[in-house]
Amino acid sequence: MRAAVSALDMRRATSLEEALKIIRDEKRMPVAGATDVYVAMNFGTLVPKQFLDIWALDELRTISSRGDTLVIGALTSYTSLIQSQLVADRVPMLVQASRLVGGVQIQNRGTLGGNIANGSPAADGVPVLAAVDAIVVLRSADAERRVSINEYYTGYRQTMMRADELIVAIEISPVEGKQWFRKVGTRAAQAISKVVMAAVRAPSPRIAFGSVAATVVRARETERVLSSGGSIEDAAETLGRELKPIDDVRSTAEYRRRVSVNLLRRFWADTE
Amino acid sequence: MQFVLNGKPTTLSANPAARLIDVLREECLLTGVKEGCGEGECGACTVLIDGEPVCSCIIPAGQVEGTEVVTIEGLGGNHPLQHLFMNEVGAQCGICTPGMIMAAMKLGDAPTLDDIKTALAGNLCRCTGYSAIYRAVLKWKGMPEPDTAGEMSVME
Numbered sequence: 347m348r349a350a351v352s353a354l355d356m357r358r359a360t361s362l363e364e365a366l367k368i369i370r371d372e373k374r375m376p377v378a379g380a381t382d383v384y385v386a387m388n389f390g391t392l393v394p395k396q397f398l399d400i401w402a403l404d405e406l407r408t409i410s411s412r413g414d415t416l417v418i419g420a421l422t423s424y425t426s427l428i429q430s431q432l433v434a435d436r437v438p439m440l441v442q443a444s445r446l447v448g449g450v451q452i453q454n455r456g457t458l459g460g461n462i463a464n465g466s467p468a469a470d471g472v473p474v475l476a477a478v479d480a481i482v483v484l485r486s487a488d489a490e491r492r493v494s495i496n497e498y499y500t501g502y503r504q505t506m507m508r509a510d511e512l513i514v515a516i517e518i519s520p521v522e523g524k525q526w527f528r529k530v531g532t533r534a535a536q537a538i539s540k541v542v543m544a545a546v547r548a549p550s551p552r553i554a555f556g557s558v559a560a561t562v563v564r565a566r567e568t569e570r571v572l573s574s575g576g577s578i579e580d581a582a583e584t585l586g587r588e589l590k591p592i593d594d595v596r597s598t599a600e601y602r603r604r605v606s607v608n609l610l611r612r613f614w615a616d617t618e
Numbered sequence: 619m620q621f622v623l624n625g626k627p628t629t630l631s632a633n634p635a636a637r638l639i640d641v642l643r644e645e646c647l648l649t650g651v652k653e654g655c656g657e658g659e660c661g662a663c664t665v666l667i668d669g670e671p672v673c674s675c676i677i678p679a680g681q682v683e684g685t686e687v688v689t690i691e692g693l694g695g696n697h698p699l700q701h702l703f704m705n706e707v708g709a710q711c712g713i714c715t716p717g718m719i720m721a722a723m724k725l726g727d728a729p730t731l732d733d734i735k736t737a738l739a740g741n742l743c744r745c746t747g748y749s750a751i752y753r754a755v756l757k758w759k760g761m762p763e764p765d766t767a768g769e770m771s772v773m774e
């Protein structure tokens with residue numbers, strides 16, 4: 347490990363109330379499954395040395411329905427998402443996405459809350475949440491607020507979450523229409539996505555992409571073309587203009603644009 | 619830090635932010651836990667926490683509080699799957715072997731080749747080409763080998 351262990355300071359919270367008080371009073375970075383935090387630390391790219399371990403907060407690990415809203419605790423692991431009948435019934439594409447995150451070891455520790463908070467534009471869970479307009483529930487010691495996942499990111503790895511807040515849950519309203527998810531990477535397991543698309547086919551289609559911009563994005567103009575009765579050809583052309591992907595080590599902008607357009611066509615054909 | 623390690627109640631005063639792999643190797647002297655990549659990619663450091671395979675290189679040691687941890691040493695050195703890895707030549711340099719075996723521990727009865735590939739998808743091997751590993755696991759579970767050689771060699 348690049349960081350000297352003696353310089354690291356980790357406190358462990360055993361209840362949500364305690365955790366929220368600690369991050370109100372002390373500047374600490376939350377650690378859930380650590381699958382992003384400890385990779386960054388081993389890499390030497392992580393600055394904070396003060397951590398708050400929230401892994402023990404079992405109250406954030408429940409999956410339930412409240413009325414017709416699906417409520418997923420922030421500490422829910424991919425393994426739990428894969429095993430949940432409720433999630434399979436309501437948001438089957440979240441199960442699909444979870445199966446493609448890392449290998450079993452990562453699925454056992456990686457959490458949905460961590461995937462959101464980490465803020466990577468390549469996070470596989472986030473396009474799914476964006477396509478179903480999920481709500482992120484943030485709580486501090488004195489208040490709770492709800493933010494749409496589609497307003498949650500303010501820039502590359504920048505989010506609305508304050509340092510004294512934790513993500514406690516993700517809420518998803520009933521999803522009408524066929525769900526569709528594809529991850530394009532170098533191989534199914536372990537690979538960071540080159541392009542991810544999650545979408546819902548309904549009179550007003552909802553289409554989200556990961557890895558094509560600084561944040562996960564909804565393709566709003568393309569959605570408008572389709573919901574106003576435009577052809578898939580028009581939609582494909584609009585998407586090609588709308589997305590502004592970048593070149594990086596995993597892929598080129600042009601490749602990503604073409605794959606995205608192909609995915610859109612595939613989605614449309616598959617969900618007819 | 620109190621937990622059960624390979625069946626024995628254990629108390630340690632390690633920094634809870636230390637990596638579990640370092641605590642296991644350096645303080646508990648369980649050097650069967652291997653480090654390949656140190657970033658969760660290769661699975662060489664796989665141990666079981668409460669029966670679930672995890673990468674000990676990216677787990678803060680403090681997170682094992684109150685849990686049961688099993689490393690390759692916890693299998694006792696005479697486990698049928700260990701023998702099968704030797705007999706089928708599922709181990710060459712051996713760096714990936716403890717992690718492979720620990721990841722395989724989670725498999726249920728009568729796994730298909732696909733189940734095995736999924737269970738071991740987080741474990742990389744640079745030497746064997748995987749087919750000998752899959753063969754060892756299939757034999758351990760009393761499952762026949764698929765007759766198409768191609769199926770056995772690729773890791774998706």
Ligand SMILES: Cc1cc2nc3c(=O)[nH]c(=O)nc-3n(C[C@H](O)[C@H](O)[C@H](O)COP(=O)(O)OP(=O)(O)OC[C@H]3O[C@@H](n4cnc5c(N)ncnc54)[C@H](O)[C@@H]3O)c2cc1C
Pocket residue numbers: 375376377378379380381382383384385420421446447448449452455456457458459460461462463464468469470471511512513514536537538539657658659676
């Ligand atoms: C080998 C490997 C493969 C991977 N493959 C994929 C993949 O295919 N797809 C993918 O999307 N990701 C992948 N990841 C990344 C990672 O596993 C996921 O992003 C995971 O969901 C992160 O969750 P965590 O609980 O481990 O987060 P942590 O590492 O604990 O935390 C990540 C960030 O979120 C913050 N945080 C965590 N929980 C909360 C909370 N409740 N409230 C506020 N802030 C919080 C932390 O402070 C930190 O900034 C992979 C990682 C590895 C090591």
Ligand code: FES
Pocket residue numbers: 652653654655656657658659660661662663664673674675676
């Ligand atoms: S050493 Fe832990 S996954 Fe490679």
Ligand code: FES
Pocket residue numbers: 708709710711712713714715742743744745746
């Ligand atoms: S035997 Fe050498 S890495 Fe698998």
